Amino acid sequence: MAGKTGGAKVRKPVSEPQKADLIGFYRDMLLIRRFEEKAGQLYGMGLIAGFCHLYIGQEAVVVGVQSILEPDDQVITGYRDHGHMLAAGMTSRGVMAELTGREGGYARGKGGSMHMFSREKNFFGGHGIVGAQVPLGTGLAFSNRYKGTDAVCIAYFGDGASNQGQVYEAFNMASLWKLPVVYVIENNQYAMGTSIARASAETELFKRGISFEIPGEEVDGMDVLAVRKAAAKAVQRARDGDGPYILEMKTYRYRGHSMSDPAKYRTREEVQDVREHRDPIEMLKKKLLDAKHVTEDDLKKIEAEVREIVNDSAQFAQDSPEPDPAELWTDVLVESR
């Protein structure tokens, strides 16, 4: 297997986040939250259909991890993907218009909530089959190693997905071939209505790599700074050619699994407790205020700016026309001329 070769760029070391970075994280998390709330509303109005899995509560994970990535690093995830796309720099307009199934969407309306991609942003989906992204992400890492770049692939997946067999087949190959992939397990405690304890013999998911010699650690996934710190280490390790790493992000989803959810598998108090005491956005807000990095007024401005972006994307997603009927027949195969 080719090691790091000439193709590698000089990377700036991941620095301690400065005031501007922190404000940026706050803004990015807030954008995801407001975006998802809006998506929920549009769903309620019938403008979005099918499955729609909201990321509310988990914002710190993707914002923290993405904050240390370089543009040529790749990202892949499952169907709970709106936050990942926004954090990867994809536009709110393009994502929202895909949710409404319109021409202006990232897949011109053909993919929908669960299947969205951006070559430009190295975002490789958006996958509806639980666990599929893990070997796929490992393959992206393989391509990096093969080409001799030092790009890293981040493969995000859930606690439920971590029980799929293909995850372990991928782990083995990734470790065997020292592939530059970081596995980010977003442990939000539930897979649909099944709590982790009811589905997993080993509930400490960061240990799932042990028999493949993949080290792992548990991270407070509600603390964007802790996430960033852990991700920086894991990504650097992968970049240096030392192989895969597992980050188990302890996080929580506030909303139902998808839009319809019986909500009987956990108590309202449990959800409320996390919202009140561990909310990633509120926690960072407090830090920003305590350190006097921002004033309440600054925060209001950020809120207004974010709302503006979200409202604009919602408007765009409604104004954008449905795809041309001829689109039905395009993109099935690459047409060679």
Add this chain to the structure above:
Amino acid sequence: MTDILMPALSPTMEEGKLAKWLVKEGDTVKPGDVIAEIETDKATMEVEAVDEGVISKLMVEAGTEGVKVNAIIAQLSAEGEAPKPKANGKAKAAKVDAPPQAVAETPAVEAKAKNDGHRLRAPEQKVAAAEGLHDPTLPEGVTYKKTAVRDALRDAIAEEMRRDERVFLMGEEVGQYQGAYKVSRGLLEEFGDRRVIDTPITEYGFAGLGVGAAFGGLRPIVEFMTFNFAMQAIDHIINSAAKTLYMSGGQMGCPIVFRGPNGAASRVGAQHSQDYSAWYGHVPGLKVLAPYDAADAKGLLKAAIRDPNPVVFLEHELMYGVEFDVPEVEDFVLPIGKARIRREGTDVTLVAHSRMVKFALDAAEELAGIGIEAEVIDLRSLRPLDTETVIESVKKTNRIVCCEEGWRFFGVGAEIAAAVVEHAFDYLDAPPLRVAQKDVPLPYAANLERLSLPNAQDIVEAAKKVCYRETE
């Protein structure tokens, strides 16, 4: 408990005389022990036990004439095989008076013919043997109950679980969550978590585990949250479940049901919207059912659970909430392999299964308005496929439109069209036409999804075409 079935002496034998029992209730038998003698007008045959166990019940008296092939003639309880009911006594003893099913099953006995016992030729496969398969005649004055398809399925599972201790249900969210589509509502409460089992998200694993459990003498019902996810497990469905009986020379059957919603739901995109009818229909060693209404869902699922073979049972998410009349009879079991004529007509045959039946019926209604009387055949069973009913219909109508929700290429319609051309070529007044999904992955956008999926209008147009009527 193993059912010993009336064996067939030849592919054409439908019934025979149970001449003599060589064992009595309570006797212990080993594989190879001759337990009975059977006669037809042509031959006498000894029936051997294939399993070890105790003859728990003789269900047919010696000397009885006209015993239908595959009727249950005795029951064998294999010690150590059937799990003993738990002390809580919830599980009732299996009911033994299952109606005879004239179904092409593997008999639980080995047939050794004394006279013309040679069976070197493959059974005649010219036209599938739907002959002799009939829905049970319902008692006069039978009442019906409006039942949603999901509840009919649930009732079927519950009834079979009460009847047979070996039956259990396993899958993602089938227990505490009551089923992702609420098909298993109430089952955990009634049967407990020993028999209603929530699995992790690991389709390949639990499908394989289910097959192993079937090898071990249990009767698993494996639910896939949708059949899209069964693609993770298709290796076990085909390589392990479908082929083992054959590979083991008949020793190791796999009585298992794989069930769940199949086909397109609504706006869930390409990875969650696929019709697997043709995929599974392709595979020898499987039975494949795809009912349309609630009564068929119930009667066929019960038959599937009792069947000694692996059965793929394709449901439809968009049908779960639809209510139909279900006859209120004690034990409603339908034959596997028999189509249902849902509407009689003389001008064109419309063949469909699962949700497409609705579109075919709607189309027939519209066609009647312009003087075309369509006959609508609901296949119900894709394997075995009741080609006979289809061909008989085409002989009358001389025209056929095959409707399916999945892709046309190598599809169910292709199979039926080929059979019709093969067996009723001279009767055809027009080439068979197919209505199917457009040959693209299912798009998410509302307008594209509408364009992609087949509907009643497509069927009307195709029917007009084969009738050489002006089309739009």
